[in-house]
Amino acid sequence: MPDLTELLITIAPFIAIGMAAQMIDGALGMAFGVITQTLLVSALG
Structure with a gap:
């Protein structure tokens, strides 16, 4: 059985x-939502 410290x-x-990677993915996901919402609101008036 391997040593726990080594594992x-x-x-x-x-x-x-x-x-x-999860932090970056979460930040990009939130930014994508904000950017998309802003573009939709500005495009649809």
Whole structure:
């Protein structure tokens, strides 16, 4: 059975990259919604 510390050291970069990707994806998703809403309101009057 592998040591827990060794396992966490192996998995930690994947967890960090996943968290960063989720933050970027969430920020882009919110920005996309605001931009789309603004364009629709301005286009439809």
